[in-house]
Amino acid sequence: MLRGARPLLDIQRGILASHDAQRAQDDRLAAFTAGHPAANQASVDAAERALLIAAESAGRGGLLVLLSGGASAMLAAPVAAVGLDAKQQTARLLMRAGAAIDELNCVRKHLSRIKGGRLAAAAGATVTLALSDVHAPVADDPSVIGSGPTVADPTTFAEALAIIDRYAVVVPATVRGHLEAGARGDSEETIKPGDPRIVSSSYAVIGSRTTAVEGARRVALTCGYDVAVIPEVIAGEAKEAGAAFVAKALAAAAGNPRPVCVLGSGETTVTVTGTGSGGRNQEFVLGGAVPLSAGGARAAVVASAGTDGIDGPTDAAGALGDCTTLARARALGLDPNAALQRNDAYPFFSALRDLIAWGPTGTNVGDVHVLLLG
Numbered sequence: 001m002l003r004g005a006r007p008l009l010d011i012q013r014g015i016l017a018s019h020d021a022q023r024a025q026d027d028r029l030a031a032f033t034a035g036h037p038a039a040n041q042a043s044v045d046a047a048e049r050a051l052l053i054a055a056e057s058a059g060r061g062g063l064l065v066l067l068s069g070g071a072s073a074m075l076a077a078p079v080a081a082v083g084l085d086a087k088q089q090t091a092r093l094l095m096r097a098g099a100a101i102d103e104l105n106c107v108r109k110h111l112s113r114i115k116g117g118r119l120a121a122a123a124g125a126t127v128t129l130a131l132s133d134v135h136a137p138v139a140d141d142p143s144v145i146g147s148g149p150t151v152a153d154p155t156t157f158a159e160a161l162a163i164i165d166r167y168a169v170v171v172p173a174t175v176r177g178h179l180e181a182g183a184r185g186d187s188e189e190t191i192k193p194g195d196p197r198i199v200s201s202s203y204a205v206i207g208s209r210t211t212a213v214e215g216a217r218r219v220a221l222t223c224g225y226d227v228a229v230i231p232e233v234i235a236g237e238a239k240e241a242g243a244a245f246v247a248k249a250l251a252a253a254a255g256n257p258r259p260v261c262v263l264g265s266g267e268t269t270v271t272v273t274g275t276g277s278g279g280r281n282q283e284f285v286l287g288g289a290v291p292l293s294a295g296g297a298r299a300a301v302v303a304s305a306g307t308d309g310i311d312g313p314t315d316a317a318g319a320l321g322d323c324t325t326l327a328r329a330r331a332l333g334l335d336p337n338a339a340l341q342r343n344d345a346y347p348f349f350s351a352l353r354d355l356i357a358w359g360p361t362g363t364n365v366g367d368v369h370v371l372l373l374g
Helices: 002-008 041-057 083-096 101-109 118-123 157-166 173-184 209-222 238-253 280-293 325-331 336-341 345-352
Strands: 014-018 029-033 063-068 126-131 202-207 226-234 260-266 300-306 318-322 367-373
Touching: 002 063, 014 041, 029 041, 041 063, 041 118, 063 118, 083 101, 083 157, 083 173, 101 157, 118 126, 157 173, 209 226, 209 260, 209 367, 226 238, 238 260, 238 280, 238 300, 238 367, 280 300, 280 318, 280 325, 280 336, 280 345, 280 367, 318 345, 325 336, 325 345, 336 345
Parallel strands: 014 029, 063 126, 126 202, 226 260
Antiparallel strands: 260 367, 300 318, 300 367
16 A cells, blocks of 8 residues: 555655564654554554654544554554553453454453544544455444454443453453443543544545455466355354355355356354464364365365464464365364364475465455366
């Protein structure tokens, strides 16, 4: 997005928070190699600088915000009563418990000084162009993308507390204390609809999961495949969603003797019960490899990858499985069911040399799922 904007604009001052921020090569931009999925100190430094620039921009033409999925971790300004460590721990607990992105970001917003519209309130006028990795419960919801730093937030402290209680996670005492204070009205809420501080701000989603799927569809056509697209958002527990995608994709391709490519997209979750290594895309493929290996006369392969090139706390973007995966795994003494129980898909696919690893892409619009048949 920065490369696209730079020739069109006279950028006076700004920040870039990204995995490869040092590639900015622009002395007008302060570059921060921020953390994802867990915030780091550079995430905090980037957020503090962003708030400073926002305040300086007030009355000087406003602030342009190029926003993508991942900003919840890459722009982190925790309230003083909580601090970075406690906020990181809370996010990690909720992710491991399988909280959906809107639930996770509701809590994040209420522990932050930049999210939930606060960046726009500091600037007075913002123009936000966003790449969306939010698919449900409201597709491309601006208040959820990057935890909505430039839009109004309809959620409340009470809802954030309810989410923590619903998932029965034991958060640090400072976190619960801050949320309880907010629910009592003793801490300022996030910016709400109609707040005069953000009425001069505008917002547009310029890319989403459907953009990625359309790109994949065009490539598949040039490769000679007939293409079917599953339009519904693919969500839920990753291993179950993988099996369901394979079943639905095989049904969509049934009766077509030509090579077929079936595409889907979304963002699944993993309820972590083991101590293994992996990510949601790797679990998605491992869940789908079982029905795929169960048979059929035609060769088939399933793949799933994060468009940001990062799948969980691993160096892989995802994995691929085919109709030989289980047989090859057995030959190496690997048990796919045990790997799923341990949340240990990464070493499973690493041993099979079936990881997808292309490094961070700098763009996140969710996950893309592919089944090739014939």
